[in-house]
Amino acid sequence: MAKITFITKDQESIVVEGTAGSVMELAVQNNVKGIDGDCGGVCSCATCHVQVDPASADKLGEASEIEQDMLELDDDANEYSRLCCQLQVTEALDGVVLNVVK
Amino acid sequence: MEHLKEDKKTKLSEFPDAFEQARIEKGYGEIDDQNDPVTMLLRLKDVRKTAHNWKTFISGAEPGRIVVPSEVHIRDIRQIPFEVDPPEHKSYRDLVEPWFKRPLEEGYQKVLKTIIDELIDEVLTKDQFEVVGDFSLKLQSRALTTLLNVPYKESETWIDWGVHVFRSEDTDLDGGKANILFDYLDEKIEEASKNPGDDLYSLLLSAVVDGKKMTKEEVKGVMILTFAGGRDTVINAVTNSIAYFAEHPNSLKRIAQEPEITGRAVEELVRYFAPLTHMGRVVTEDTQVCEHAIKNDSRVSLCWASANRDSAVFENPNEVVLDRKVNPHVSFGFSTHNCLGATHARQILKILLTSLAEKVSDIEIKDAKENIEEWGEFNRKVGFKNITVSFN
Ligand code: HEM
Ligand code: FES
Numbered sequence: 001m002a003k004i005t006f007i008t009k010d011q012e013s014i015v016v017e018g019t020a021g022s023v024m025e026l027a028v029q030n031n032v033k034g035i036d037g038d039c040g041g042v043c044s045c046a047t048c049h050v051q052v053d054p055a056s057a058d059k060l061g062e063a064s065e066i067e068q069d070m071l072e073l074d075d076d077a078n079e080y081s082r083l084c085c086q087l088q089v090t091e092a093l094d095g096v097v098l099n100v101v102k
Numbered sequence: 103m104e105h106l107k108e109d110k111k112t113k114l115s116e117f118p119d120a121f122e123q124a125r126i127e128k129g130y131g132e133i134d135d136q137n138d139p140v141t142m143l144l145r146l147k148d149v150r151k152t153a154h155n156w157k158t159f160i161s162g163a164e165p166g167r168i169v170v171p172s173e174v175h176i177r178d179i180r181q182i183p184f185e186v187d188p189p190e191h192k193s194y195r196d197l198v199e200p201w202f203k204r205p206l207e208e209g210y211q212k213v214l215k216t217i218i219d220e221l222i223d224e225v226l227t228k229d230q231f232e233v234v235g236d237f238s239l240k241l242q243s244r245a246l247t248t249l250l251n252v253p254y255k256e257s258e259t260w261i262d263w264g265v266h267v268f269r270s271e272d273t274d275l276d277g278g279k280a281n282i283l284f285d286y287l288d289e290k291i292e293e294a295s296k297n298p299g300d301d302l303y304s305l306l307l308s309a310v311v312d313g314k315k316m317t318k319e320e321v322k323g324v325m326i327l328t329f330a331g332g333r334d335t336v337i338n339a340v341t342n343s344i345a346y347f348a349e350h351p352n353s354l355k356r357i358a359q360e361p362e363i364t365g366r367a368v369e370e371l372v373r374y375f376a377p378l379t380h381m382g383r384v385v386t387e388d389t390q391v392c393e394h395a396i397k398n399d400s401r402v403s404l405c406w407a408s409a410n411r412d413s414a415v416f417e418n419p420n421e422v423v424l425d426r427k428v429n430p431h432v433s434f435g436f437s438t439h440n441c442l443g444a445t446h447a448r449q450i451l452k453i454l455l456t457s458l459a460e461k462v463s464d465i466e467i468k469d470a471k472e473n474i475e476e477w478g479e480f481n482r483k484v485g486f487k488n489i490t491v492s493f494n
Binding site: 036038039040041042043044045064066069070073086 | 147150151154203206365366368369415426427428429430431432434436437440444445448
């Protein structure tokens, strides 16, 4: 079980719990505003863009090259950016805080 | 007929990569088009970078010029937001984006499901039918009534226009045919301005963009695109998917058994088919792409179809891997101008796959004529002119 906090663009804080699947799916199930997940999680649409709170950044692994290539051409991206369909919900993510970009 | 079926058994649903050699050797291809040549960019990274760089590679050129073949001689009207660059582009996109995200709503999906189920039930009663005209065009037209929020019966008019309403068979640029659409839109825009309702026309007519009320000409510029941009593309995606399942019955069974892969299957089919081959941009300064010099005021095109087969990014690019997990395809474009209708198109395809898996156990191809586009040295199969099948 992992507890994940999304902070939307209008500063609403949504805390959700999950055990499996991707973080994008968890966000969509919980109607987190700004996460649409248009491509269903295959890393093609970038409608699942989040920035990891620096304090919890060490809970995440490295983005794959394909994910990095997508983010590189996203004007809103910074060093904490991730496409959250590429993050699997596991114990390791417990306590992570994600800022929704859109 | 029997022998054709045998020979073509594994071929009809195959969409060969027309660009492989040029993509690997040079990274680009050149085509002439009405004395306004186009450099086609073929590699995924180049296509993405160029799509992203809207300052050097603009869409807001003379109306019709970014389309290949060029439409500058057949229309003056600017298509919106397609032929507008940032920052104005964003104002228009922000206006229409929520409307085009409605397909994410459950109620919308229910309506689409009814449309698709009814159509499948209808063709199931026939011995055989021609997919492009009797299935895909009907599906596309009926689904569009949901997107525009107009009465269902409007789709009868659009179906009567036929498959080639904006493009005739013999000449790619048939001004007369486009007029059918323009006249129709003028009439509908007039109607909606007298009697506003809750359709897309009315939303646009009442809209204020950057402090200015949208003109009827601008409303028309938006509406043209929802008709033209979403027509052949959806028709090809639907038709080609049916051809694929005819020759891969186990894939349909798999979707019935593992419905959770439906979304990935849609993305993969859309990657493989790339219903829109490429789209142009006009260059605003001397520059280069993949070490190839490109002149100011010339044209490039972003070849989505080639980028989707780039083996630098995709493993087994020429295979349909139904549950491909990482699939950064560009069939719906990339960056600023990415497809506004993608949410609608994805829902159509998702529901189509689900309903086919529920209702159809076997699809048999009886006859087919492929639709091969000619782009300079490249001959690319994009779909079918016609394809007759039976559903069982
Ligand atoms: C499978 C179906 C479809 C495919 C493959 C497709 C493909 C594309 C592509 C590649 C672009 C990018 C063009 C560029 O960068 O210049 C695009 C843009 C666009 N598409 Fe689609 N399309 C599809 C369905 C639709 C539908 C159903 C609609 C609306 C009814 C639509 C409306 C648009 C619009 C309005 C744009 C321009 C967006 C902008 O400039 O901001 N498309 N489409
Ligand atoms: S959901 Fe499309 S890239 Fe993450």
